[in-house]
Amino acid sequence: MAVKLLCLCLLLALLCLSWAKKQTCRTSASNCNECIQSGPECAWCDTPNAHTHCHTLRGLQRQGCPEHHIYNPQGGVQVVRNDSSTEPVGAQALLLQPQELSLRLRPGVSQSFPLTITMPTDQPITELTMDTSSVLPVVDITFSSIKEGNPLVTQVSVEAARCHSGSDDSNQNSTGPWSVHITPRGFSQSVKLEISLECQCDCMKSREENSPICSGNGALVCGQCDCSKLNIGQYCQRESDYFLPSNEDRCRSGPNAMVCSGRGECVDGYCVCNERTNPEERNTGQYCECTNYDCLYANARICGGQGKCDCGQCVCDDEWTGEDCTCSMAIASCMATNQRICNGKGNCQCGVCQCPYPYGGPTCETCFGC
Template sequence: MWMGSLQILQNYSSSDTADGSSLFLQPQQVSLHLRPAVSQSFPLTISTPTDQPITELTLETSEVPAGINITFSSVQRGSPLMMQVNVEAAGCPNTSDSVNQNQTGPWSIQITPRGFTVSLKLEITLQCRCSCTQHRQEKSPDCNGFGSLVCGRCYCEKNLAGSRCQLLSDEFLTRDERHCRRDETKPLCSGRGTCVEGTCQCNRRPNPAEGYSGAFCECSNFDCPYHNNSICGGNGRCECGKCICDPLWTGESCECSMDTTSCLAKNQQVCNGRGFCECGACRCTDPKFSGPTCEECPFCPGRCTALHNCVECWVSGLGPSRCASECGQYNVTMVATHDELYDPKKMPNLCKFWFKDLCSLFFAVPFPGQSTIPALLQCDQPDPASRFSFSFADV
């Protein structure tokens, strides 16, 4: 696509000695051919003698035509001062408006540093039509003699069609129908394109990063599942409505990490060897084990012993602050009956210890996620044979 042109007409330095100071501009004359909405820029060098650095300078322009925007930006300060001049046309004039007809220039605009008389002459011409449209070749051989060639495209005579005017219109339409549908029930080009000579030309999307593809424009690179407000979770690319995940990612929307770092137990085994890692989280396959890395085992031998010091500290009346080092996350609640103490559906194990040679101490082992340990102290004729820990649900 033609983007316009820039031509430096005068590039030698001109000077100004207003107010006893010198100022040099380079270039002095520039010609621009602008395409609508396509910005063009060029450098402007402003210099003074080396002992007079430029600390502040304002550029002014003469009257600028409507729709033409000129801006300046500083590239380098000091002497010389480097400026970037940016010029852009908003659009072409409305040809139906007689006032604006043929308002494409050229226009001459003066750019002058404030306080000086030296200026840059900027000539702008708005290019609203491609030059090739002015060269129309009637009955062109490239169109089989049945059309006009304009800008490389054939404009066919009546009842003819095709890129080279090689088909009758009826044949052209029939060919379209046959080759531009996936089957007879489907719309032409899946409703996402235009059928040209039996070939689908897919529509363009407003977002240049999005597009349709496929012989029938049936595929897209944006119609895929989202995760965390990102297509394919930001961890893959969308191809024909399906996410193709990056390495170490899986799932319909690439939402599942295959990295097992978060699943490593203290022994550096994945899920403690008691499960498998799925989407960065452990799924424990051994029913006795649970927790983030399958290391918690409330039914395993030794749980009674591990909690004994905590419960004994509470029963001794030392209080939460004194027992914190023994109990950590747990707190102990004293109950009055065995019914309150133990429910197999809520507690996996029941433990029993000898307490101060006089009483029996019972407590229940909590499930993972529970923080309360119910305990019962009985001091009526303790059985000396119970001077050890045990579990009624031991495994």
Template sequence: MVVKLLYLWLLFCLNWAQEQRCLQSASSCDECIQAGSGCAWCNSPQAHIRCATTEKLRSTGCHGRHLYNPSGSIQVVKNYSGADPADDEALNLHPQEVTLHLRPGVSESFPLTISKATDHPTQEPIMDLSNVPAGVHVTFSSITKGNPQLLQVSVEAAQCPSKSGISNQNTTGPWSIRITPRGFSVSLRLEITLLCECNCTGSHEENSPDCSGHGTLVCGQCECYVPYFGKQCQMNGDSISPQYEDLCRRGPNAPVCSGRGTCVEGFCECNRRADPKETYSGRYCECSNFDCPRHNNRLCGGNGRCECGRCLCDSEWIHSACSCSMETASCLAKNQMLCNGRGVCECGKCDCIPPYVGATCEECPDCVDDCQDHAACVERFEPEQKRTRENRYLSRTSFLLRC
């Protein structure tokens, strides 16, 4: 039962993290599907949330016809059952040509059969690869041995290439890859294309009614013509009423939308940051999730989240930058007392009361032990005359008791 609950909790955390990653990359359909393999885009002009998991978008009312969530595909193009007489040799591959469409982060697999001539020695084939683009990984695993031998070929792309590269460079394919068993001339041809762009990106509806006739509808979003703006291009920048701007100020002399957004019909539309993880929020765009105290060069010490300029610390962490740990295990002395009872445990460290020192206040270089403490007292009360060894022992014992 405990294991099951733990599994469900981990699954919930993974889904939550995926949703957050999708929501933070909602500026365009292309950026959305590149944010993660579980991210989908809603093309509906009425959508309030556009980039999220498929389950999340469906729960917000986005119908299936408006959902775009590309998935990879495999197509066998050429798979001759027999050997080509012109290329007859001791080994054949099936299939001979495969087309792959890959969504980055998702592996696609297909079987590859290796047939050898009966008089050819059976050995583990070593596969040579050619023209594999950066970021694409091809792996092989044996399913059955013998003759014929069955392998599983798995192909995965780590991520979509950055658009900051060479403009005329083929960044998403198709690419042609050859898989050739070492020592032979026969090969398997793979044609790979990355799914990094939405199929709606190339579809533009000029003067769209969904954009009030003042913009182009692309993937459910309006690209407004100047001087119009707003979610549906409903606002004319040349005729903004000052009364609307007053509704977008925190005070009489405060900047519109705190200088971080645009006032649209009395409501602030906050600006987007270059980093999609950094956002402005609030009625007047007065809040941010990145302008908080740092510790060890990490926002909220890496132990909390930033909300409206304040760190909300995780459990077991306190202080303005979530820099102080509340755990006490590191303060336990050998006697299982916090800081040996000679100090205070703060932020996981002991603040010792002098003259005690050390990680758990168990060291005291200047302290006097019991023998040294009582020796002076014994010498002060012992008579100077000579005594027998027995009398001297009894005398010292009585003085120690007095001391």
């Protein structure tokens, strides 16, 4: 029993660690495009007073960003053409349904649809081929069988591993659309897919120049101030005391990034990070991109009081996990009297048993209606 319990504890720890790693986002992202490209779980809050612009959807909701101010594309599938055949079952024509689809892909988020193939009665079922010469190599298309026989139903799954970068060895455009034709071998009929990537925020195309929110010294883009060269600060409210055009680019983390992440001044090509009113709060990093205060709060304490803020992300203490370190990894509270976790009926999540009906109670030992 002790060995089984130890193995289960290790498994829970690994699952929690894996979950925590998947929930990281580049909170220091300089703009909306950089944010959503940093991971499939990352979203952007376009309100100027946002505590953090880039975080997970849950993280932005926890900090109070209104739903209609959150940009979190997930892609989708739209059937463009799905004509049904009027031919009898025994006809010699091949029938594919649907015939044309439009797919919008958020990198890391798979989109899928069923493809029905009705074969002529005197023809064997053949494999599917694709013409993907126009598609970037970051896009992957796979097939899996749903129903054998005639008609044959196949699940088509499409996923982009990442966004196309300027360093990729390709002359193709970065977001599509690209055309893909899926064809049963030996036939001329095919299914057309129009594939495009969602790697750019629509709000990046709109700039409110000399915005009052940016003190009239910069443009408001996606709820964030892009300051003029002579101003710095979250709202471009401060004049830069020192400015060297030839050195300014050395103070940016990327070509379009804010100078010193908007948290410092560029002096002789090096970032001098702003000091905070609270001496315990600090801006650090080569580009002042890291903070020890810009993390989620829970129970009125940063990282729930069970962790520390490291570069905008909570690093939880032992036995705690989650975005805000409020999920306990301890299982003692889930242990039933028979020494089984949640009585072997439910799952222990954050130190609380999640019991399936008809079981209930703190450790799933109560059976309602049994």
